Amino acid sequence: MAAPRAGFGLPTRVLHWVMAFGILGTFALGAYVARMEVGLGNLWLFGLHKTIGAVLLALAMARIVWHGIAPPPGPLPGPPEWQMTLARAAHRALYALxxxxxxSGWARASASGLDVVIFGRLTLPAIAPASPAVEDxxxxxxxxxAWGFLAVILLHVAGALKRAIGARDGTLRRMLRG
Amino acid sequence: MRRRTFLTTLSAAAGVLCTAPAIAAARHYSLDTTQSTVGFETDFGPDKITGSMPVIRADLAIDFRNLAASSVSVALDATAARASFPFAAQALKGPRVLDAATYPSVTFESRAVRREGDEAGIDGLLTIRGVTRPATLHAAIYRQAGTDPGDLSRLTIHLTGALRRSDFGATGWSDLVGDEVRIRIVARIAQVA
Structure with missing residues (x-):
């Protein structure tokens, strides 16, 4: 067993940033499709949102498995205990979300009674009963x-920036460069 | 404008042929289901959803001398409804629109047929999702290509009409898909008796 590392390995960093951009991108896409006038020309955006969401779900599971295989290093010391507790809670919430x-998106799509199709061809099994009340x-x-997720992400980003700009303790750098 | 005068021509032809008593009675026709389409169209945002439904059964009787003695009875197969893209077909047949699993057919029974200039108005009862409401279809009769004027043995009828799907409880996706459904039927019929 190698000595615990202070930095993040490449797979962890790639997963972190790919998912970060994917999550923010699909959040914006989701907010857009929820408000757009739906027609034949933009129906595919629902499929794109579902496809990205399904990929992110798979990546989240891969990430949890990966952390089991290669546990990430603990937080760098420094901030007061309440901030460390808040950061830990935020990380737990990020994984839960x-x-x-x-x-929840997959279940919502299932409740519509229509096939949940990703990549334009792959139909996912329904995980919720088809019912307008359940769908609503x-x-x-x-x-x-999703909005809660965005709020926790903003908290997470604020914490990272605080340590990068305020404390300059390498917390953000180790997620960027290992 | 062949159609504009065709019903008039038919009446005249029927009048001429009327010396034979059998002609005065309604003629019965069978529908050529392979050459006929029951189509519909509705609004989908800036676009349209189109589709069709196969005919299970069609009983048609046309009395050219006395249109009021004509009658139409049609049953459509809701379980085999088609639409212009896969989600629409699934939504159409599903519980929020036609609920084809519970109500496998859509039917129309005429109650009154009247002449409207060169066309005919057919008042009848339309049943969708087990809900029966009055509906009116407008019919224009054409002769088929390759038939002689006055030949009533093979005809093409264009039927148009509109319904509000909410009248029948078919309210699914009303935020995305229009309430008015426009019906366009091309019926190619052949006389059987």
Whole structure:
């Protein structure tokens, strides 16, 4: 067993940044498709949102498995205890939402009674009963979780920037360069 | 404008042929289902969704001398409804629109047929999702290519009409898909009796 590393390995960093951009991108796409006038020309955007969401769900599971194989290093010391506790809670919430947001979206799409198709051809199994009431409830849940996700991401980014710009302690650098 | 005068021609032809008593009675026709389409169209944002439904059964009787004695009874197969893209077909047949699993057919039974200039108006009862409402179709009769004027043995009828799907409880995706459904039927018929 190698000595615990202070930095993040390449797979962890790639997963972190690919998912970061994917999550923010699909959040913006989701907010857009929820408001656009739907027609034949933009129907594919729903499929794109579902496809990215499904990929992000798979990546989130891969990431959790990867952390089991290669545990990430603990936080660099420095901030007061309440900030460390807040950061830990934020990380737990981020992982929960990496699973919860796409699963709620998948369930919401299932409740429409229509096939949940990703990559334009792959039909996912339905994970919720087809019912307008269930669909409305899950749509509310998906939207609420997505906005909650954005809030926790902003908290996470604020913490990272605080340590990068305020403390200059290498917290952000190790996620960028290892 | 062949159609504009065709019903008039038919009436005249029927009048001429009327010396034979059998002609005065309604003629019965069978529908050539392979050459006929029951199509519909509705609004989808800036676009249209189009589709069709196969005919299970069609009983047609046309009395050219006395249109009021004509009648139409049609049943459509909702379970085999088609639409212009896969999601629309699935949504159409699903529980929020036609609910084809519970109500496998759509039917139309005429109650009154009247002449409207060169066309005919057909008032009838339309049943969708088990809900029956009055509906009116407008019919224009054409002769088929290759038939002689006055030949009533093979005809093409264009039927048009519109319905509000919410009247039948078919309210699914009303935020995305229009309420008015426009019906366009091309019926190619052949006389059987």
């Amino acid at each position: 990496m699973l919860g947001v796409p699963v 409830a899950l749509a509310l849940l998906h939207r609420g979780l």
